[in-house]
Amino acid sequence: MPNPVRRTRQREAILAAFDDLPGHPTAEEIHAAVRAALPRISLGTVYRNLEIFVQEGRLRRIAVYGGPARFDCNASPHGHIQCVRCGRVRDVPQSPSPPGALRGARLGGFTILETRHHWLGLCAPCRREERAPSRTGR
Amino acid sequence: MPNPVRRTRQREAILAAFDDLPGHPTAEEIHAAVRAALPRISLGTVYRNLEIFVQEGRLRRIAVYGGPARFDCNASPHGHIQCVRCGRVRDVPQSPSPPGALRGARLGGFTILETRHHWLGLCAPCRREERAPSRTGR
DNA sequence: GTGTCTGCAAAATATTTGCAAATTT
DNA sequence: AAATTTGCAAATATTTTGCAGACAC
Numbered sequence: 001m002p003n004p005v006r007r008t009r010q011r012e013a014i015l016a017a018f019d020d021l022p023g024h025p026t027a028e029e030i031h032a033a034v035r036a037a038l039p040r041i042s043l044g045t046v047y048r049n050l051e052i053f054v055q056e057g058r059l060r061r062i063a064v065y066g067g068p069a070r071f072d073c074n075a076s077p078h079g080h081i082q083c084v085r086c087g088r089v090r091d092v093p094q095s096p097s098p099p100g101a102l103r104g105a106r107l108g109g110f111t112i113l114e115t116r117h118h119w120l121g122l123c124a125p126c127r128r129e130e131r132a133p134s135r136t137g138r
Numbered sequence: 139m140p141n142p143v144r145r146t147r148q149r150e151a152i153l154a155a156f157d158d159l160p161g162h163p164t165a166e167e168i169h170a171a172v173r174a175a176l177p178r179i180s181l182g183t184v185y186r187n188l189e190i191f192v193q194e195g196r197l198r199r200i201a202v203y204g205g206p207a208r209f210d211c212n213a214s215p216h217g218h219i220q221c222v223r224c225g226r227v228r229d230v231p232q233s234p235s236p237p238g239a240l241r242g243a244r245l246g247g248f249t250i251l252e253t254r255h256h257w258l259g260l261c262a263p264c265r266r267e268e269r270a271p272s273r274t275g276r
Numbered sequence: 277g278t279g280t281c282t283g284c285a286a287a288a289t290a291t292t293t294g295c296a297a298a299t300t301t
Numbered sequence: 302a303a304a305t306t307t308g309c310a311a312a313t314a315t316t317t318t319g320c321a322g323a324c325a326c
Contacts, residue, residue, distance in 0.1 A: 006300050006305060027291080042308045047291060049306095063201035063220070063256055066316090068290060081248045082201070090246045108228045110219045110259035118201055118256045121248035144280060144325050165316080180283045185316060187281095204291095206315060282323070292313065299306070 005052065013037050014049050015058070018073035024080075024089045026068040062089060063118065079117030085126035092119065143190065151175050152187050153196070156211035162218070162227045164206040200227060201256065217255030223264035230257065 017033040018025070025033070031046045050071055053059040060072040062080060067087045072080075079092045105112050122130060155171040156163070163171070169184045188209055191197040198210040200218060205225045210218075217230045243250050260268060 004301085004305085008300070008306065010307070040308070042310095044292075044309080045307055048293095051292095061203045063203050065199045065201050066207050069204050081245055081250070083248065084251060090248065092246055107219055107257060107259065108230055109262050110221065110228065110257070111265055112219070112257050112259045113222060114258040116256040116258070118254040119245060119248070119250050120252040120254070121245065121250045124247050127249055142280085142326085146281065146325075148282070178283070180285095181315095182284080182317075183282055186318095189317095278326090280323105280325075282321105284320095286318085288315100288317065290313100290315065293311085295309095297307085297309105299304105301302105301304085 005056070009038060010034070010041055010045050011049050011052075013041070014046060015053070015073070018059075018071075024062050024070040024072050024091075026070055028068065030071070063116070064089070065120070079119065081119035081121050083123040083126050084120050085122060085130070088123050088126075090123075092117065143194070147176060148172070148179050148183050149187050151179070152184060153191070153211070156197075156209075162200050162208040162210050164208055166206065168209070201254070202227070203258070217257065219257035219259050221261040221264055222258050223260060223268070226261050228261075230255065 013034045014030060016037075017030050020033055021029060027043065027046050027050060030050070031041070031043045034041050034046065050059060054061050054071075058073075062070040062072050064070055064087070065082060065084065070089055072091075074091060076093075080089050081092050082089045151172045152168060154175075155168050158171055159167060165181065165184050165188060168188070169179070169181045172179050172184065188197065192199050192209075196211075200208040200210050202208055202225070203220055203222070208227055210229075212229060214231075218227050219230050220227045
């Protein structure tokens, strides 16, 4: 039986980083945070392990509208709202609505694994910017 | 009054390409398709104009779980289901459910612009692969 | 004619991968 | 000791940008 996943300091630190990072960090952000504990950890290691954690189901990759991938450590069912201006993502509690019961069902030829709700919006800082565009805006 | 958007062959061809491309093409796929009509069009031009069309609301950028950005020409409200294995995206008619009425509301500090439904799943070809992994699989 | 738009090439950003050395079991 | 994992660096992949000439109005 091949491929037992080993416990390494790097992997522990990556998962631990989610406690410090609010929201849904990118690989770069996780790398920066983990460096506080393991200064020599490489970005490649972070990417490799994030991918493994996603495969294992310990993390999720979030659906984003452009920009780098973002990761989510929150196991409870929830949706996301993303700012169309700056990309920031925030959790939204997801009611276990009817569609939530669809796991295993067929939809357009696909077998459903998960249902998620998504919103597009403007976060508070960007809302202000849109109203009073500054020289740095858009 | 600055910045009138001009009508160019490149822009027309990019929008026209969506008629030939099923699903939700990436910039590369659009570029390849448009080249049939305009062999010298550059990928940069495609990216630049896709961005403009999104700003104008003529196209949408789709939320994806990794991989290149995908674009959507379908104006009617609908959600997407994406294959976790190959990234393929398919439209799913979206019922004008309660959350659809939220435009303008506040959610977690964000102002909602749009509500979308998302599913993660396995497309038919990938479902087969998962059952009978081939030497090329995963 | 004026200002926008394009193609090209280079830059910037994001992610993956090969490999020798280090680490885990 | 055997096999996986890491750091590093290079390779890929994706997207953006500067600029001179072409094009739309």
